[in-house]
Amino acid sequence: MDLWEGVWVVLAAYNEKQSIGGVLEQLSQLPCRVVVVDDGSSDGTSAAALEHPVILLSHTVNLGQGAALQTGIRYVLQQSGSRIIVTFDADGQHDPEDISRLVAPVAAGDVDVALGTRFAAGARVADMPAARRRMLKLAVAFTRWSTGLKVSDTHNGLRALSAEAARQINITANRMAHATEILSQIRKKKLKYVEVPVNVRYTQYSLAKGQSLLEAVNVLWDIFSGDMR
């Protein structure tokens, strides 16, 4: 079977007008379908996305990245022939070249989920500020402890899931706690996973869009207040 058969890429976008055009331009070079979930943007993200050959789903109000991803995943699962779902960040920090390497082990049936990691041998990370690295390492340590999953990168938006795995993983954490939630569900449902080194490029833009330390407190709140179950 062709590697790319039934592969869908899902992007959650909230006020990403600046970056989404370039990202979609690159993704349109790949032989896969793309779904953009506009999470209630107010900057014309939808219009920018519609210039490209994508399916656009629009949240009328902003719900958060977790909710947007789940909307895209639900849509893809309803499409006939969908086999693999890739989640991809809309801010331009990921490299579309990495998608095939994530899809391969899932397509081969070796694993249910392939997780992108920027903290493993073979990953190239450009221009990551020390503060960001420290915060991510902290998040990794915490998530490894709370989910019991020994992964090297816990907050990487680049993943590939088999349709079957996507059906089993139900993201209920609307905001940023979904990264932890996905991992804890992988553990609970005993899904097979592999980590794949990916390239991450930090720009002024992606850093500004990224999570601050203050946001981390919010995430912890969501996790402990049972926003995810």
Next chain:
Amino acid sequence: MKILTSQIILLVLMAAFSIYVLRVRRQLTDRLIMLVLAAVGVFLVLFPNASTWLANRIGIGRGTDMIFYFFILFVLFRFVAIARRQREIESKLTEIVRAQAIQNAQEGGRVLTGEQ
């Protein structure tokens, strides 16, 4: 027994609260809990020493302290209940917005613009 101005004010407020509860709250348990609380309030306004008497029975120095402790507990319970309710509402909202987004899926295409 001499009725103080403060007691009149508190009793009127208690009555207003009871009427409000009966008009606004729909759930029977909610109403009952609130009305029992109002009744206890009325009783304590009329017999202020009763709270100290009860507090002493259970090892608390002053009646006001006892009321304060129970008040804190009550507020904490309400806080948790409200937070849970808010989560329920949020997940319902999510389902509605999600269903609508999927229903109104749009297909994009390459649109030729003047830009290169």
